[in-house]
Amino acid sequence: xxxxxxxxxxxxxxxxxxxxxxxxxxxxxxxxxxxxxxxxxxxxxxxxxxxxxxxxxxxxxxxxxxxxxxxxxxxxxxxxxxxxxxxxxxxxxxxxxxxxxxxxxxx
Numbered sequence: 001x002x003x004x005x006x007x008x009x010x011x012x013x014x015x016x017x018x019x020x021x022x023x024x025x026x027x028x029x030x031x032x033x034x035x036x037x038x039x040x041x042x043x044x045x046x047x048x049x050x051x052x053x054x055x056x057x058x059x060x061x062x063x064x065x066x067x068x069x070x071x072x073x074x075x076x077x078x079x080x081x082x083x084x085x086x087x088x089x090x091x092x093x094x095x096x097x098x099x100x101x102x103x104x105x106x107x
Contacts, residue, residue: 005016050058
């Protein structure tokens, strides 16, 4: 195909090159215009994105705050409160304890 194009007169080669240039330019322009929305939202996404270091430090700060709260509650004197169940405590309602001495095996 390239050999047949080289054999053509100069004005045909210029027409083909101009047409090819317009097609390539149009394709690039189409991609650029269609990606305009994504480029405009890039700043919003960048502002909402949390870096991994910030995320880990926020989790660590939350862990330390919870730990300080629990230790301060443990060190402060217990006040008499009405019986209420705390959702933070370990739930033992589903635990079954099997005492080996209490089982009866008849021989």
